[in-house]
Amino acid sequence: MAGALAGLRVLDLTNTLMGPYATQLLADMGADVIKVEPPGGDPVRGLGPFRNPGMGAIFLQVNRGKRSLVLDLKQEAGRDALLRLATTADLLVYNMRPKVMERLGLGYADLSAVRPDIVYAGLFGFGQDGPHAGRPAYDDLIQGASALPSLAVQAGATAPRYVPLALVDRVVGLYGVGAITAALWHRERTGEGQRLDIPMFETMASFVLADHMGGRLFDPPIAPPGYARLLSKDRRPYATRDGYVCALIYNDGQWQRFFAAVGRPEVWRDDPPFRTISERTRHIDAIYGLVAEILAGFSTEESVALLERADIPVSRLATLASLIDDPHLAAKGFFVAIDHPSEGRLTMPGIPGRFSATPPAIGRPAPRLGADSRAVLEEAGLSAPEIAAMAEAGVTLSAP
Incomplete structure (x- = not known):
């Protein structure tokens, strides 16, 4: 054809x-x-x-x-x-x-x-x-x-x-x-x-500005430019005991399931910054820092299994060599x-x-x-x- x-x-x-x-x-x-x-x-x-x-x-x-x-x-x-x-x-x-x-x-x-x-x-x-x-x-x-x-x-x-x-x-x-x-x-x-x-x-x-116009979108400006989640210092692959995983916990259900899966349901239940996407965005550094601290106690294999069971998007961190050899691409x-x-x-x-x-x-x-x-x-x-x-x-x- x-x-x-x-x-x-x-x-x-x-x-x-x-x-x-x-x-x-x-x-x-x-x-x-x-x-x-x-x-x-x-x-x-x-x-x-x-x-x-x-x-x-x-x-x-x-x-x-x-x-x-x-x-x-x-x-x-x-x-x-x-x-x-x-x-x-x-x-x-x-x-x-x-x-x-x-x-x-x-x-x-x-x-x-x-x-x-x-x-x-x-x-x-x-x-x-x-x-x-x-x-x-x-x-x-x-x-x-x-x-x-x-x-x-x-x-x-x-x-x-x-x-x-x-x-x-x-x-x-x-x-x-x-x-x-x-x-x-x-x-x-x-x-x-x-x-x-x-x-x-x-x-x-x-x-670039489609993500980062921020408060400069409004006239007069109501906040500086920048999307806080994308600019968080902890928005990076999470270190595990033996490697790294890439995960994005984003919506309310995913956050609730994450804390239940790691044995910390009270964080979702009792901590206001986790309850809405607006509050999570305002406190994103602290929130991502907490996730990094938790996942550092698991191996890569354990982290992937735990997050997959909780229906949270996750993958191992690839290298160029592993990307070329990726089984899905094959x-x-x-x-x-x-x-x-x-x-x-x-x-x-x-x-x-x-x-x-x-x-x-x-x-x-x-x-x-x-x-x-x-x-x-x-x-x-x-x-x-x-x-x-x-x-x-x-x-x-x-x-x-």
Whole structure:
């Protein structure tokens, strides 16, 4: 069965992680994604570990399902070739700063002139009508700008630190896919293309403040910003005698069952701070501290069994290694083994969702640099002599 986006052609002018992750999701759902790379390739090609240069582990994941076309867009022949390709494309995605696209002669006006109904989506650092418009941005920078490291300090960390994954790139990439599919649905109904600006900073500000606006939501403010439960220093995996468990005791029934299960029913019965969610939130540090003290007297196995019997959400603390070997993921067939023509057998994290009629799937393996240059240029109508001349001038190259 074809994916939900089968027949959609995407020109992918993105590199690193945020943009390629968004277009990888589109490819998983069936889109024909043409990854347009400069002659030096996407920098993430060099990020190991790898078996062969230019085919690093992260690149192999976020560029699966795509075709690689090398074009030097700084040369007129490269720009012209891209505009010829755009006449057959539904969507162009880029993550350069918009002024760079304008300087290349590849702004929205240029693309819509050759394909009026194109959806033109930019994922970049800051909205273009604010004072930070021209600033470059990476995941770490936007984590800092959106207060994530300082939230860690509010929650008890000894110093600010970044979340140890490319959280901003993933969140903004996901948001970008939602915005793109909405624009494509609008085009389906009206025939109208449009330009999308998807800024990292504003997206993450919305993401963070959705939880932490707090009393600043009201005008005038009635309390400081911040959600107390999320900022509690004891909102962390609970230490047991021999490890850690992750548990969330949240509603009235769960709290009552927890104290009954640990032989302390009088705490729920006689201690007012436990009786309502409002009171628990006001006293969250003391409450989480008490839970931590109680669970420290149990082993991990005992804690999990006790909380499961009380119907309280609980899990053991995973590591990266145990996550990869998780029995639930194994039973679901989450990981997909593919054979790459140059990199050998690969084990890919799979696609989490399920579609009953148009299931997504991992398509072709991530491409070698320029693996599809000739085929894609021929599809755009370029002749063999034209392609040869472009190769001779360094505008394109094909993988051996």
